[in-house]
Amino acid sequence: MAFLFGWAFGHLDAQRQLQGYIPGISTEKNRPDFGLFWSAWDKITQNYDGALDYNKLIYGAIDGMVKAVGDPYTMFLTSDQAKKFNEDLEGSISGVGAEVGIKGDRVIVIAPIDGSPAQKAGIKPQDVILKIDDSDTKGMDINTAVSKIRGEVGTKVKLTISRNGKEFVYDITREKIDIKSVKWDVKPNNIGYIEVSRFDSNTSALLNEAIKDLNSKNVKGIVIDLRNNPGGYLDAAVDASSDFLKKGAVIVTEKKMTGSSKPQVYKSDGKGLETDPNVPVVILVNEGSASASEIMAGALKDNNRAILIGEKTFGKGSVQTVENLGQGTSLHVTVAHWYTPSGKNIGKEGLSPDIVVGLTEADVANGKDPQLDRALLELKNKIK
Numbered sequence: 504m505a506f507l508f509g510w511a512f513g514h515l516d517a518q519r520q521l522q523g524y525i526p527g528i529s530t531e532k533n534r535p536d537f538g539l540f541w542s543a544w545d546k547i548t549q550n551y552d553g554a555l556d557y558n559k560l561i562y563g564a565i566d567g568m569v570k571a572v573g574d575p576y577t578m579f580l581t582s583d584q585a586k587k588f589n590e591d592l593e594g595s596i597s598g599v600g601a602e603v604g605i606k607g608d609r610v611i612v613i614a615p616i617d618g619s620p621a622q623k624a625g626i627k628p629q630d631v632i633l634k635i636d637d638s639d640t641k642g643m644d645i646n647t648a649v650s651k652i653r654g655e656v657g658t659k660v661k662l663t664i665s666r667n668g669k670e671f672v673y674d675i676t677r678e679k680i681d682i683k684s685v686k687w688d689v690k691p692n693n694i695g696y697i698e699v700s701r702f703d704s705n706t707s708a709l710l711n712e713a714i715k716d717l718n719s720k721n722v723k724g725i726v727i728d729l730r731n732n733p734g735g736y737l738d739a740a741v742d743a744s745s746d747f748l749k750k751g752a753v754i755v756t757e758k759k760m761t762g763s764s765k766p767q768v769y770k771s772d773g774k775g776l777e778t779d780p781n782v783p784v785v786i787l788v789n790e791g792s793a794s795a796s797e798i799m800a801g802a803l804k805d806n807n808r809a810i811l812i813g814e815k816t817f818g819k820g821s822v823q824t825v826e827n828l829g830q831g832t833s834l835h836v837t838v839a840h841w842y843t844p845s846g847k848n849i850g851k852e853g854l855s856p857d858i859v860v861g862l863t864e865a866d867v868a869n870g871k872d873p874q875l876d877r878a879l880l881e882l883k884n885k886i887k
Contacts, residue, residue: 540564562832570644574837575605576821578646582831587653596682598653599660599675601626602701602733603645604793604819609633610640610648612664613817614731614791617700619680624673627666627864628731628791634663653677684735685709687717692883695722696875699743702735702795707742714746714776724882725777726875727799728787730813734794737769737822744802745771747809749778753844754802757822760840767839783885784809785878788856793817800854801843810881811856813874820849 548555562581569579580588590596600619603610612630615622632640635651652660654677664671684706687697695717699706717725734740737755744754750773757767777784786800786809797816803809822839841849858881860874 558830565828565834569834574821575645576819576823576835577837578644578835580646580833580835584646584650585831585833587649588833596653596680597656598677598680599624599626599662600678600680601652602731602791603632603648603652604733604817605645606631608642610635610643610645613733613793616680616682617698617731620675620678624675625671626662626664626673626675628789629666631665632662633665633670634661636661683709685713687713689717689720689722690726690879692879692886693721693723694879694882694886695720695725696728697725698728699796699799700732702732702739702743702799704736704739706735706739710743710746711776718776722782723886724783724785726785726787726878726882727803727809728875729792729796729800730787730789730874731791732793732796733791733817734796734819737795737798740795740798741769744799745773746775747777747784747803748775748806749773752802752806752808755798755844756842756846757839758842759838766842780808783882785881786811787813787874787878788816788854789814789862789874790817792854793819797849797854798841798843801845801847801849804854804857805844805847810858811854812858812860812878812881813856814859814861815856816849816854818850818853820851 544560547560562579566579569577587596599621600616601621602613602616604613605611610632612621612626612628612632614628615626632648634640635648638651640648652662654660656677656679659674659676662673662675664673682701682703684701684703685697685699687695690696697710697713697717699710741754748754748771750771752771754769754771757769784803786803788796788800788811792800793816797818797820800809800811800816804811820841821837822841823835824838826834826836828834843849843854847854858877860877862872862874866873
């Protein structure tokens with residue numbers, strides 16, 4: 504009886520305590536105290552005069568925590584946003600077809616996709632997006648910007664752009680955009696030309712197809728065009744680089760800026776289809792070349808397999824892991840940074856071309872491409 508009395512009394516006391524219980528974590532050794540969060544939660548849920556969407560509260564709390572990290576590439580995606588992100592890397596999207604990033608406190612165009620509504624409308628790399636419809640982008644995170652630009656096929660979005668100190672407004676009709684990430688042909692003097700617009704799930708297979716086709720035509724040199732390539736999958740960039748490098752060549756090193764974990768080094772697998780140094784390679788880059796495209800450009804440059812021509816790259820060299828949180832949501836967390844084989848931090852420095860050649864709006868308007876012209880000239884002089 505004494506045991507049962509003690510158990511019942513303790514059980515009732517525990518129930519009374521749990522009704523106003525605020526879990527906390529010790530603040531020792533900089534560990535956070537979650538009491539503040541639960542206190543705020545209780546105040547809102549107990550006192551707010553109106554209907555509450557608890558999922559929306561939780562999503563907002565997670566989103567706020569992620570934004571407080573201060574890294575534009577660490578982000579929380581709702582189920583709709585996560586779905587759109589995955590569609591991007593599968594090569595099919597519904598929107599205007601412009602890859603965007605964050606510089607400072609503004610949304611910036613990394614590159615319009617070839618043949619997209621954005622490109623047809625006149626959107627250019629490095630355009631600063633001031634407004635999306637009537638929403639000011641100052642301080643807007645990349646996830647929100649993308650969700651506002653995307654939309655149903657046939658609907659319109661208004662982008663207010665700043666370019667070279669001038670302001671432009673574009674009304675763009677959204678379309679379904681199927682992206683083929685690799686295109687190729689043969690240029691004069693029997694020089695192969697391969698354009699890689701992004702590194703998605705199909706890039707490796709398409710690149711292999713391109714190389715086999717060009718080899719069957721006995722090309723003497725190859726131009727790899729990575730201009731306005733915003734990146735994509737790390738594995739696709741490693742596979743693409745391996746096609747041009749001997750077995751064991753370092754492609755990229757993944758290092759953590761904090762902690763003492765061992766760096767992860769990615770090397771060529773030795774199965775490359777175009778590793779013959781007698782077939783010279785030139786890579787075209789510009790300010791729209793980012794992330795995975797910088798990995799490939801840096802790998803071939805540092806291994807003396809290619810020279811870079813064009814303009815300095817974007818400088819996006821961080822590694823994100825994607826964690827599925829449930830309910831279709833996901834969390835993208837920057838877990839490390841990329842370094843070229845020579846040790847250059849891509850994110851801090853970007854890549855500088857061996858030969859700097861600009862490309863003006865007048866060049867584009869007149870159908871000229873001095874960067875490609877210079878690449879073809881360099882290869883013509885190198886071909887034996």
